[in-house]
Amino acid sequence: MIVRVFGLSVLVSLAALAAAFLYRGWTGLALCAILGILEVSLSFDNAVINATVLERMSLFWQRMFLTVGIVIAVFGMRLLFPLAIVWITGGLAPAEAFRLAMNPPPDGADHFPDGSPSYEAILLEAHPQIAAFGGMFLLLLFLNFVLSNRDLTWLSWIERPLGQLGRLDQLAVVIAMVVLVVVAEYLSPDDSRATVLISGLLGAVTYLLVDGLSSLFQRRQPGVFGGSPDDGPGDASAMDTDTSTRTGRDPHPTTVAVGKAGFFLFLYLEVLDASFSFDGVIGAFAITPDPILIALGLGFIGAMFVRSITIYLVRQGTLGQYRYLEHGAHWAIGALAVILLLSIQIEVNEVVTGLVGVAFISAAMASSVRANRCDGRRRSDHEAAGTH
Template sequence: MNRRLLRYLAFPLVMCGFGLAAILGFQGLEAAWLTLVLLLLEVSLSFDNAVVNARVLDRLTPGQQSFFLTWGLVIPVFGVRFLGPLLMVAIAGQVGLGEALDAALRHPNEYRKLLEIAEPRILAFGGMFLLMVFFHYFFDDAKTLHWWQALERRLSAAGRIEALEVAIALIILVALVFVAPVGLRGDLMVSGVLGVVLQLLTTSLADGFDSGPQMAVRSGIASLIYLELLDASFSLDGTIGAFAITDNIGLIMVGLGLGALFIRSLTLMLSRERALDHLIYLEHGAHYAIGALGLVMLAGIPLAAHHIHVPEWLTGLIGVLLLAIALWDSLRQRRASS
């Protein structure tokens, strides 16, 4: 069993060794160390993403799964970690895309300043999207398996109230806008509402299609879009936090890209080994970690206005601890039932 599970990690381990060796050879020991730190940052922030991805991946056709696990890697690595912030920087900094690209490649300090301008809008979008993922999972009156019984039974019962999760999300967004600096309020409202709408749209399309071959394909496409948006939301915080470690765009892309490769392999392992069917609380822990990450991203906006920054290692540690507790309880439950 252990040897079979290790096969899933063989490719990312080889690529990690190759990538770190290349960085070491061309840019030296310090650059290789920074790349390794970025890799670990990405894995710690996105491990819970792999758990949720594995469950959604089960809904896709083999062809769609193959696309997500291969070409789907290009979208979060180059689209989210490079082109996405580049576009946001251009819009928020009111500069052309070419000027933003030039700053990213040739003037990293200037690009970092532009990214700081765009950061609140990025965090508002990603935070609201992830918060809606958390609400969608727990505000479900059909949910029968509960981990933290006292809390989850109440959340599940509250799911009978139509659109309750949307109302709570919008209340949180309004509160965030109220405490944010005046000049940011309009942009934060637009970014936050966009995150809510996209989460609702993708999950509604995936859930709403009927069973049938043609409908299954459409549902799979909606799920595929949802996976990429979920990946994007997880990656936004890590991409911004990476600039606290280094302003070298090349190192950031290599480190976070290698980390994303590990997440893809973990997603594949969890899906194909049906691990979530045996580790019954792992999905719960992942969604608690998602909710925590969403709240931290949103809280980072008013905190940044007071020059307070929540370190990325702390965010990652919260997620890892929640998953570790869920894993422990899952294993204990499995031993008790066997």
Template sequence: MSQGNNPPVGGGLDGQPPRPTMKYFTWAFIVTALGLALGAGLGWQMTGTVWGTLSVFFICAVLAVLEISLSFDNAIVNANKLKEMTPVWQRRFLTWGIIIAVFGMRIVFPLLIVVIAANIGPWQAMVMAAAQPEEYARIMHDAHLPIAAFGGTFLMMVGLSFFFDHEKDVHWVRWIERRMQHYATIRGIEVAIVLVTVLIFSSFLGTHESHVFFSAAIWGLLTFLLVEVLGGLLDSSQEVLHAGAKGGIGAFLYLEVLDASFSFDGVIGAFALTQNLFIIAIGLGIGAMYVRSMTIMLVEKGTLAQYRYLEHGAFYAIIALSVIMFCQSQVHIPEVITGLGGATLIGISFWASIRWNRQNGAVEG
């Protein structure tokens, strides 16, 4: 992934000028109002009291904030990949992709875990979510180990692949990033680092847990590699059919799996606030809409070009999140730490970008 020093160029996804900042969040605000109203209605139906209604309303709002704080780095990485995609696939990701993200990861994914773990049908899982939320939450909690291993492995591969790139020419933390670029020519070095990390963490677990952790991690690694290979094959086929087409269905699949990996922590962590699947879906769905809005804004305003270290901060946050997910196989780490940690790294990279712009006379905005 080459990073040049060209001046930032902002522009809409369809070639139109960038919109005012607040315009990007119009749909997010609408979904927020509808979601919170739906949450309040659900709270009234469940409890029949004003206090119960306000409680569910508040939980939905907190879950939305949790999702936004955990997924800001996701928006930056989405924007980084989205700017390489053709306009057609950009629109497809921002429409179908968000539907998959909201309904697939926030509703279908938790149900699928229970279906597999409890060996029951999808309808029985839905009934359990509505009638036996405590049992549903217990099954989700028990499935946390393989989810952490799978998601942590995939995200670590995403983060390391950004830095182990021999064409990368913009460095933020130079003393480490230059070395990573230097060793990027060694084939499979990212895979080796991830496997060693997985082996270290699995060695602290019992025999059965170690086997589960390692197996899930291998599946996470294979998923990353398969998405890369499949994406390359699909996009190269697309180039044959449509000259110059880049970043099509392969990039779309990559972003969907990436979003899934980012969502693991938020979905599991949400059960600490409520055991009701429908409240979780409302809260995290609201947050997902803000991630979509931030992604569009970052692309159209050319923010990633204007603030040269912002991507670096996001990918450092991804690596940090992957390590946190691995650590959660040993101890519970509150989601607020995960969210604040990523936001802090991105904030520091943003501040470093502003300093660089001022020192080099670059234009911000």
């Protein structure tokens, strides 16, 4: 299982390290390895959340996530996304932005001798808008989770009251909009207030649109959630009935999204992954401004391993074994959303971001282990009592 799931990631990582060595020697190899480790450490909560979505997808869409999805993650978010920001915010042609990226100013300066800004400086200047978009997307994801009334709670002292409050329709959107207004008013630079507000609104709209579409098509899927059989024969064509090999548990057809439902879940997963990658892409520039090394480290190493971890969690049924893992991941998302929004004005070290996520995930796993042990002792006591 481990070799099958992680084998390709190991091979791709070795190839990326070799390419980094040929490109920049030992320095390039070291920087590429550091960036890969940074991405994996920052994105474990991303893998857990991805797994919760991937469990609802057929094997066909899981394969799409590992093939087409990795191309989007590597080349779209880790290479083209920073270049696109420079194109837009710097008013440069794509070729000029790439030339700027490949030819940084001497001695690591922020500007060239003629006073023009470097690629890194332009990207960092756009950080408030990036943070607002990603922060609002992740904040809505977190709020929709904690404001849901769930039978299973982890931090019950706060999750149960929040679940009760969540009975108020659209409360998550109301809270998110209030947070955005406060951030734009008190944390945004004066010359970026309007763009931060617009970027935050776009992040919220993106979440609501993609999440709404995926939910809509899941409800309409034939045979799933009471969907109509007239929704189209193509919707069921992508169904993989052998879901037991996918999750390690008995298949449950109402949890598997196919056709249009699977496509919108795939789209939701890609936008979610993009939102998670914002802090890693921006943080990478504290290590190196070289876009080639960033793509190799964050994309070919980091993104590949995050996807392998996601698949491993699904096929091992880890979310079922560790009952609070999903809760911990969502609290880590909430912390990341807050950090992204605060970073509009306050510089937050990437190590802090990574440690916060690891702390929530570790605490949730420890709580799950304790709960499983308590259940085991209760079963043993019950069986022992039954024999007397």
